[in-house]
Amino acid sequence: MIARKDAAGARRTGSHPGYLAAALVFAVGMAGTTLPTPLYGLYQEQIGFSELMVTVVFAVYAVAVIAVLVLAGNYSDAVGRRPVLLVAMGLSAASAGCFLLEAGLPLLFAGRVLSGGAAGLLSGAATAAVLELAGPEQKGRASFAATAANMGGLGCGPLLSGVLAQYTSHPLAWPFWIHLGLVAVAASVAWSLPETVEHPRRRAPLRPQGLRVPPEVKGVFGTAALAAFAGFSLLGLFTAVAPSFAAKTLGVTDHAVAGAVVFSVFAASTAGQSLTQRLGASRALPAGCGVLVVGLALVGSSLLAESLALLVLGAVCGGVGQGLAFRAALTLVSGAAPAEHRGGTISAFFTVAYLGISLPVVGVGALAVRLGLRTAGLVFAGCVILLAAGAGLYTALRPAGKRQTGAR
Template identity: 30%
Template sequence: MPPGPSSLALSRSSRQPFRFGRPAATWLQALILLTFMAASSAPTPLYSIYRANWGFSAITLTIVFAVYAISLLLALLMLGSLSDHIGRRPVIIGALALNAAAMAVFMTASAVPLLIAARLLQGLATGAATSALAAGLMDLDRQRGPLINSVAPMIGLALGALGTSILVQFAPAPMQVVFIVLLAAFAVQALAACFLPETSSKRRGALAAMLPTVNVPRQAWRALLLIAPMDVAAWALGGFYLSLGPTLAGRVSGIHAPVIGGLMIFALTVSAAIAVLLLRGWAPQRMLVFGASALTAGIAVTLAGVHGGAVSLFFLGTSLAGVGFGLGFLGALRTVLPTAQPHERAGLMAAFYILSYLAFSLPAIGAGVLTHAVGLIAATDYYGAALIVLAAAALIGARLFPPGRKKAAA
């Protein structure tokens, strides 16, 4: 059987001078994805400092957070399939340059409008990179691609939150130093990305591909609908933690410092990464079932910790919910990705991440509005109850209509 377009593109580009081989290219793209996610969570522990210095409300905080997610969505809609047409490498390099510019704006931000501008640029950069990196990793390593696409974001989110908390606690200029470090990392990675092999053959229609459309292959719709409740529940949980989570952790623990928010996000995302690494051999259906169950139990334990003022229960529930987050996300990814052909991967990944980031942003905005109306604890209760309902729906769907069945989930 002759090699497909992606294989041909890889073999041709790998013969060119000064191109990384397949293993080095895989790890470089994994590192870039990790750094993008670290940058996305880096501002979260700083929100308490921004609020203290600039005096804004919980609604403003969720708007700042949502600007990032919404701009990311727009980038996915317009640029999600672009790397299928012009190649993975130029999209990755351009996204790295744009995110470096976002870090520069963060460094000089002195008011909410500049913070919003930085998050806007960061969202555009991350959206442009996400589908290209996900598809590129699948091109390079079909077996480990889904694992890297699941673990790298979790580890990146954990390192970004915890690393920022440590720098805020011990380094000078807390609102600048983390972004200086990230700016340097993106600059080095942009240079290294110039030597990535191209794994996607160029195709016509790049301008048409930039029209806001969702390119889901016909054969992928059933799988996408199957995993939707799990994916929405997982990312809605992540959106709450990355926006209002540090405020809630401070309320429960009585420690109103950036480090407590960083530790909370670290507990959520590291438990997710560990669960994925240890249980990655499971079948996708088993991951979805166990992920939905762990998410439900974790949210229940977290709410018990909130109402009992028990920090240990709060972090135990957060870690358990993180296990559900990680397994649910990997199970969803492994259910959806095999349904696409190589030239359809970037478009499908764009659709998958559009679903994920809509769940990441819109519920968090609602939580901010609800917090303003009924208070943080009551809003947390309502939010947690909604996520439990979604997780229950995911559990039922995974049991009744497992990925391997041919019967449609009508």
């Protein structure tokens, strides 16, 4: 087992950046993964492809994330946090370069694959770095900083690119040039971070780690993972096709507005996650599923009424519910997992979550080709409402504490 340095020693107070600097690196990397969201309509006009292809381009990102989680999810445990963060920044920069070249669908796919690789590496290494660089009295704040960096970064990406696309002369170039500058700053910060892994290896073999769900976790894993799948489906919908919904169904063509709508769901998710500790995980999971159901119903209503206000309200409500349920589910799963299998269990949990961010939106794209975006969106909302309601009802009737011992 790889030992961890004492947090206070690792931070060397006054001589090295601390957990907030690691959170900044995390946020910049995650912002790059959602940067293209408000721009897909422009790429459709320039290159010429269907709504289904938009969702496929988006889905390859999730496939790349899952592949990296399975292959290298715990790689930073062996080689150290800092090298993995630097590789993630390199992948993020390469992804931006692919989009800057604007040479057709192959480079869009390549950019999304590279972006997914960066996100997969950051999910484990950056979260661990933020937590390990915090002192004993800072653990609670560091946990929220990691959460806020993840969801906040995902939300800031479309907000930044939407504003730049709307108000600059080169809408498909400026967002990625700005992001390259941010990546350069983040890489220099990552380089200055103290290493928190003792005796990291210079090289370690990459091999599939497997996805384990130990018997101790099975009582809570199914419903927790289902709630995460439903919540991430909502995030996938807004990240992949919400700008198309806004433009083609609601008549909103302002890229800055489209980016702000996507930002709202991630900002709300961050707010929801901040409430989980107050409620307790066992109560926050069914409560979050309930709020998520209301949010999805509002999203569906916005398509029927052709109302931007309802769409934003649905984004905020659904985001709060997703945040509540997601953090509660992760807390219950990680708390129930034995220490020797915790990494594999969490990787399995995130794999289900990222399947939720990809598979349903591809289904929306396929339905949109035959039935139109509005009908596809309504079908999506109905199916995910059933999933979230089922998970919420089950956990409300059978709290985690009654299903297995040790869940927190």
